[in-house]
Amino acid sequence: MDTTTKEVIEVEIEEAKEASQVPVVLDKEKSILDKAISEIDINDRNSIIYFGASAQEKLDEISNRMIDGVKNKDIGPAGNALSRMVLTMRGFDMSELDPNKELSWWEKITGATKPLNKFLAEYEDVRDQIDKISNDLEAHKSQLMRDIVSLDKLYDANLDFFRQLEIYIKAGEVKLDELEDTIIPQFVEKASSGDMLLVQEAKEIRGFNDDLERRVHDLRLSRQVTMQSLPSIRLIQENDKSLISKISSTLINTVPLWRNQLAQTVTIFRSHSSAKALKGATDLTNELLEMNAQGLRDANSEIRTQMERGIFDIESIKKANDTFIATLNDSLRIADEGKKARAEGLIELQQTEAKLKEALLATKAKVEKLPEKTETKGE
Secondary structure (H helix, E strand, O other): OOHHHHHHHHHHHHOOOOOOOOOOOOHHHHHHHHHHHHOOOOOOOHHHHOOOHHHHHHHHHHHHHHHHHHHHOOHHHHHHHHHHHHHHHHHOOHHHOOOOOOOOHHHHHOOOOOHHHHHHHHHHHHHHHHHHHHHHHHHHHHHHHHHHHHHHHHHHHHHHHHHHHHHHHHHHHHHHHHHHHHHHHHHHHHHOOOOHHHHHHHHHHHHHHHHHHHHHHHHHHHHHHHHHHHHHHHHHHHHHHHHHHHHHHHHHHHHHHHHHHHHHHHHHHHHHHHHHHHHHHHHHHHHHHHHHHHHHHHHHHHHHHHHHOOOOOHHHHHHHHHHHHHHHHHHHHHHHHHHHHHHHHHHHHHHHHHHHHHHHHHHHHHHHHHHHHHHHHHO
16 A cells, blocks of 8 residues: 555544545555455346455455464563562662661571671572563563564554555445446336336346345444454554553663662771771770770879978878877876776785684684683583
8 A cells, every 4th residue: 555545544543534435546546446346246236245255255354364463472571570660679779778687686696697798698689580580581682572563563554454444445435326226117117017027137136225225234343343453553653652662761761770789888888887896896996095084184193292292291290200209198198097006006915914813813713722712621
């Protein structure tokens, strides 16, 4: 089909002409129209059955091609692959990579994997999944691009079929006009004689006209269906193109961006770990500096204090003097107490001695009296 004819048909479809309207036939299509008209034989009612059948056979062929195309299309799998890509990325929780997170005592006992190692292991697994899905998307993208080319061919085939239907519709309308204006009146005029054979022929020619009207109506319906399928093909193509664009954007932008962000996250984590180690060393250095400074201050204070002290502390001298005085006082007090005690002891000793003397004298007196009594008894 040449470009001019194609543009005419497409304009006609865009203007959404009614199926009952007579299609415009171009001058260069006159011969095709005449050939279609010649297929209608008023002496053969079966010619109506096959009128436009070749075009409708093409419709069946095109429909089968569309069905095969739908079966072979990977729009579903491509969409599923994109969905899997999104789910895979969403399932990888970067918030779990907490630089400040420490393993619990239980995790340490059970030998749990450190946060970074666990994160990297999950990243490797997700990266493998992303690579596999990316390869699947590349394959779907190639298939969709081939489908777009096939749909272009299918669109042109439908457009050609659509035009053939219009020509057949035009041919049927021309023949109907001829039957209505010329052929049927001729048969009716002949049947007016009352000849039963001619009456039957007039009846059959009217039946032929009715069959042709129904046939033309069927062709109009087929034309309408084909008119609807043309924008549908373009819509499918646009959907395929949108899907290709989405796949390309995912492969070119989303996946590299995701990997870049992930690499940055890992790098930041490692930098944080290094900074944390550096902070520990710096803190230790600062602590040592502070401890040394404090030690120097304490030592200097002690040394200076000792340097400023005299040979004897005045307080110590005062205390020693007070102690010495107290010692002297204690000596005097003890001497006085001793003297007093001796005086009192002397008195008691004298008293005791006097009592002893008295006792001795009394005892001596008793002893001297005992013999006198004995002598008196003997006489």
